[in-house]
Amino acid sequence: xxxxxxxxxxxxxxxxxxxxxxxxxxxxxxxxxxxxxxxxxxxxxxxxxxxxxxxxxxxxxxxxxxxxxxxxxxxxxxxxxxxxxxxxxxxxxxxxxxxxxxxxxxxxxxxxxxxxxxxxxxxxxxxxxxxxxxxxxxxxxxxxxxxxxxxxxxxxxxxxxxxxxxxxxxxxxxxxxxxxxxxxxxxxxxxxxxxxxxxxxxxxxxxxxxxxxxxxxxxxxxxxxxxxxxxxxxxxxxxxxxxxxxxxxxxxxxxxxxxxxxxxxxxxxxxxxxxxxxxxxxxxxxxxxxxxxxxxxxxxxxxxxxxxxxxxxxxxxxxxxxxxxxxxxxxxxxxxxxxxxxxxxxxxx
Numbered sequence: 317x318x319x320x321x322x323x324x325x326x327x328x329x330x331x332x333x334x335x336x337x338x339x340x341x342x343x344x345x346x347x348x349x350x351x352x353x354x355x356x357x358x359x360x361x362x363x364x365x366x367x368x369x370x371x372x373x374x375x376x377x378x379x380x381x382x383x384x385x386x387x388x389x390x391x392x393x394x395x396x397x398x399x400x401x402x403x404x405x406x407x408x409x410x411x412x413x414x415x416x417x418x419x420x421x422x423x424x425x426x427x428x429x430x431x432x433x434x435x436x437x438x439x440x441x442x443x444x445x446x447x448x449x450x451x452x453x454x455x456x457x458x459x460x461x462x463x464x465x466x467x468x469x470x471x472x473x474x475x476x477x478x479x480x481x482x483x484x485x486x487x488x489x490x491x492x493x494x495x496x497x498x499x500x501x502x503x504x505x506x507x508x509x510x511x512x513x514x515x516x517x518x519x520x521x522x523x524x525x526x527x528x529x530x531x532x533x534x535x536x537x538x539x540x541x542x543x544x545x546x547x548x549x550x551x552x553x554x555x556x557x558x559x560x561x562x563x564x565x566x567x568x569x570x571x572x573x574x575x576x577x578x579x580x581x582x583x584x585x586x587x588x589x590x591x592x593x594x595x596x597x598x599x600x601x602x603x604x605x606x607x608x609x610x611x612x613x614x615x616x617x618x619x620x621x622x623x624x625x626x627x628x629x630x631x632x633x634x635x636x637x638x639x640x641x642x643x644x645x646x647x648x649x650x651x652x653x654x655x656x657x658x659x660x661x662x663x664x665x
Contacts, residue, residue: 348377366394373412388412405430432457450475477501494519521545555637557586557608561663568646570654574624576600577646582663591616593630601628601646608634614642624651630661639664 346355348363348371356362363371363378366388371378373387389412390396396408402416405428409418419428420436427433427442434457435441441453447461450473454463464473467480474480476487478501485497491505494517498507508517509524516530522545523529535544537552561582568577579597591614593604606616612634620626625648632642640663648654 348372348375348381350381363391364388365391368394368397368399370397370399384412496520516545522547557584557591557634557640559584559665561640561665563661563663566644566659566661568657571624571648571651572653574651575626575646575648575654577657582661600626601630601644604628604630606630622650624654625649626651632661 346353346360346362348360350359352359360371360378360381363375365372368388370386370388370391371382372391373379373389374391379387385398388397389409393408396410396412398412400410400412402409402411402413402418405419407418419430421428421433422436423433423439423441425433425439425442427436427444429436432443433441434454438453440448441455441457443457445455445457447454447456447458447463450464452463464475465480466473466477468477468483470477470483470486472480472486472488477485478498479485482497485499485501487501489499489501491498491500491502491507494508496507496519506517508519510517510521511524512521512527512530514521514527514530514533516524516532518524521530522542529541529543529545531545533543533545535542535546535550537550540549542549561584563580563582565580566577569575576598577600579595579601581596583594583596585592585594586608589607589609591606591608593606593616595601595603600620602618602620604616604618606614608614613631614633615629615631617627617629619628627647628644629647630642630644632640634640642661642663644659644661646657646659648656
């Protein structure tokens with residue numbers, strides 16, 4: 317009876333095992349071997365902790381048994397496995413493929429999209445770069461630093477507006493002739509013509525056929541021409557000959573000291589037409605007085621009466637504002653050992 321019951325139990329057990337999955341092990345630990353062990357509900361389910369359908373790639377048995385597409389690189393996170401899509405900038409290898417990078421620097425400017433590069437295809441755009449005006453790029457990836465500005469509010473930025481502080485000057489403004497402004501920001505539409513090419517247009521040039529007449533040109537006095545276009549031919553300032561002049565050195569002594577000529581400097585006192593020449597040095601010729609005419613020619617004399625009578629006469633002309641030439645004649649009467657003299661005197665200052 318007991319034998320019959322054992323036989324029946326064995327038959328039932330054998331029948332039940334033949335109808336279900338094959339159990340490869342009924343004792344010991346579960347193995348990541350691609351087969352159903354006695355402790356597993358499904359094949360190697362104990363090696364898929366996060367339940368995402370991929371076994372633990374860090375387990376040597378799993379790595380030996382399964383291919384890369386079935387191995388989970390992070391078995392504690394169900395969102396990370398070979399079947400997931402890579403999400404950029406989350407510091408995770410979502411698809412368990414190190415070749416699909418979490419952050420790329422496509423333009424090699426040292427910044428990834430995750431680090432704030434607002435254009436990862438252009439190396440001239442990255443955080444920290446200087447903003448360049450008017451290149452249509454946000455170079456520093458900071459929208460608060462503007463690429464262009466419209467200061468005068470005329471609808472045109474300073475990139476195209478030639479005067480961004482005047483709302484009446486911009487590229488769509490009609491050119492106003494002779495207002496001194498480039499209203500349309502186009503130098504080819506002239507504000508006025510400049511026939512004589514002196515840099516001044518006919519709007520302001522008093523003679524646009526004469527390149528020597530335009531506003532700002534230095535005026536030449538008393539030449540009958542208005543060089544600076546102010547409506548006047550300026551009078552030349554009156555020349556004065558007053559001052560100290562250096563002359564060539566002249567010396568002559570005679571008459572036992574009664575005649576002593578020795579000078580190299582003359583002081584001129586100009587009170588036109590009156591002129592005074594004061595020779596600096598010795599006693600003679602002293603101060604000669606005379607006049608100057610309209611051609612800048614002068615004559616002056618001085619006399620010393622007495623037993624030894626002395627007369628000095630000088631005639632000459634100013635050659636320019638800073639030079640003169642004259643003849644100085646000395647006549648002596650009763651002066652022992654003296655003879656009449658004539659010298660050429662040249663002066664400069």
